[in-house]
Amino acid sequence: MAHLEDLKLTHRLFVEAYPFRTVDWAPGACLSKPLAHSRLAIISSAGVHLPSQTPFDLDFRGGDFSFRELPNTLDVRELRISQRSSDFDQMGAREDANLVFPLDRFRELVERGEIGGLNDRHFGLMGSISAPGRLLSESAPGIAQLLRQDGVDAAFLVPA
Helix, strand or coil, X not given: CCXXXXXXXXXXXXXHHCCCCCCCCCCCXXXXXXXXXXXXXXXXXXXXXXXXXXXXXXXXXXXXXXXXXXXXXXXXXXXXXXXXXXXXXXXXXXXXXXXXXXXXXXXXXXXXXXXXXXXCEEEEEECCCCCCHHHHHHHHHHHHHHHHHHCCCEEEEECC
């Protein structure tokens, strides 16, 4: 487990001063049917996007709160990463994007019948958003509405 004293001084000072929010997730959510009969979507905060999409704005004060829709048909080798965190080592993800957007692994789970199916679209967000107000008030509800429209039963969150 990482410890605060393991961080670089600048990061430690940031974490110590950051006004973290608390969220009460109760009562939580439970699947209403088995995973083998459920439709899933992937949401990654690695800043993944397609070359044809606008990259996340690395200079946006507080962090770019927007999101990118990613089609289920994409080849993960096409994905690009726009990530502002200096602590996010992209080397492994550049070699295999499944580390931050495990679409190929989920396709295998569908083939084996362990998951009922995948949604037609997934979502990419940029992590390291130090001012999450608009993420919480605009982006997250927007994604949730799209997932409801699509009949998604569960979302797999990939933090980066």
